[in-house]
Amino acid sequence: AQKVTQAQTEISVVEKEDVTLDCVYETRDTTYYLFWYKQPPSGELVFLIRRNSFDEQNEISGRYSWNFQKSTSSFNFTITASQVVDSAVYFCALSGDNYGQNFVFGPGTRLSVLP
Amino acid sequence: NAGVTQTPKFQVLKTGQSMTLQCAQDMNHEYMSWYRQDPGMGLRLIHYSVGAGITDQGEVPNGYNVSRSTTEDFPLRLLSAAPSQTSVYFCASRHRGRVLSSPLHFGNGTRLTVT
Numbered sequence: 001a002q003k004v005t006q007a008q009t010e011i012s013v014v015e016k017e018d019v020t021l022d023c024v025y026e027t028r029d030t031t032y033y034l035f036w037y038k039q040p041p042s043g044e045l046v047f048l049i050r051r052n053s054f055d056e057q058n059e060i061s062g063r064y065s066w067n068f069q070k071s072t073s074s075f076n077f078t079i080t081a082s083q084v085v086d087s088a089v090y091f092c093a094l095s096g097d098n099y100g101q102n103f104v105f106g107p108g109t110r111l112s113v114l115p
Numbered sequence: 116n117a118g119v120t121q122t123p124k125f126q127v128l129k130t131g132q133s134m135t136l137q138c139a140q141d142m143n144h145e146y147m148s149w150y151r152q153d154p155g156m157g158l159r160l161i162h163y164s165v166g167a168g169i170t171d172q173g174e175v176p177n178g179y180n181v182s183r184s185t186t187e188d189f190p191l192r193l194l195s196a197a198p199s200q201t202s203v204y205f206c207a208s209r210h211r212g213r214v215l216s217s218p219l220h221f222g223n224g225t226r227l228t229v230t
Contacts (some may be wrong), residue, residue, distance in 0.1 A: 009155070033216050045205065045221040052216060091157060095216075102148065102173065103219055107157040 002027045004094050004106035012112045013082055021077040021109045023092030029053070032096035034068065034075040035103070039089040051075060082113045117141050121206050121222035128196040128229045136191040136225050138206030144220070145211035147189040151175065151202040152224075158205065164189055165211060196229045203227070 003026040013019045025034065036048040049059065051068050059066045063080045079086050092106040122137045140147065148163035160173030164183040178200060180192040189208075193200060203226050207219040 004157075035218055043203070044223050045207075045219075047218040047220070050216060050218055093219075102160055102163060103158075105150075105158040107155055 002029075002094055002096055002104045004092050004104050006090075006092055006106035006109045008109045009107070010110045010112070012114060014114050015084060016081050017113075018078060018080050019082050019111065019113075021079075021090050021092075021111065023075045023077065023106060025073050025075065025092070025094050027073075027094060027096045029096035032094060035093040035095065036066070036075075036077050037091045037093065039091065039108070040085075041087070045091070048077075079111075082111075084113050084115055087111060087113045119206055119208055119220050119222035121204075121225050123225060124223065126225060126227050128193070128227065130196060130198060130229060132196050134193050134196065136193075136204055136206075136227075138189045138191065138222060139187050140189075140206075140208045140220070141187065142208065142210075142220065143186060144208035145186065146217075147183065147206065147208045148173070148219070149179070149181065149189070149191045150205045150207065152205060153202050161191065161204075193227075198229045201227060201229045 005024045032053045034051045038046045056068050065078045067076045089108045089110045091108045093103045095103050119140045145166045149161040150158040152158050159175050161179050162181040164170045167183050167186050170181050183189050203224050205224050206222040209219050210217040
């Protein structure tokens with residue numbers, strides 16, 4: 001079975017603090033992809049990043065960075081110098097061989113960045 | 116490109132009524148799906164389709180029907196609305212050719228309330 005866990009239900013930080021959102025996944029697939037999506041208060045779902053199971057290089061994009069560790073089945077997301085506009089619900093998701101073409105989403109982490 | 120278009124944005128139904136949520140995409144994506152989003156539960160897959168004429172059940176299919184007569188359209192039908200179907204519904208699509216790596220593209224959602 002495939003499963004994605006985001007243990008942090010809600011996080012509050014003050015603007016300019018760094019914050020890390022945790023994502024732990026379970027899968028028996030050898031080939032799979034991990035994704036992060038952002039859902040701002042307006043409600044739409046925005047794709048942020050994708051990482052495949054064979055590429056454990058960390059990735060940085062501006063204030064965002066992602067740490068993929070296969071050994072711990074984790075794909076954590078860090079926002080550096082957070083801003084109020086980062087306030088949103090963030091979802092981690094998994095797409096693997098044995099679940100057809102379907103995604104499995106975590107329950108989401110609600111991030112509130114206070115001014 | 117409009118991407119994925121969902122209508123309506125909001126809907127209120129009475130218990131027992133039926134209705135259809137519309138979804139259309141103009142990206143020539145083979146794969147389309149419907150999710151519902153409930154607080155603390157992330158996104159749960161209702162039904163999906165890998166091409167015209169092909170549909171299958173997801174995690175929570177009961178009370179919903181789908182059909183896929185064209186590549187572009189994937190309507191979701193509520194047969195007899197129940198209060199438990201109060202939720203936000205998202206339609207999503209992705210390229211099938213790059214099955215695992217292709218991200219889901221989401222519509223803006225439909226907020227449904229059943230009284």
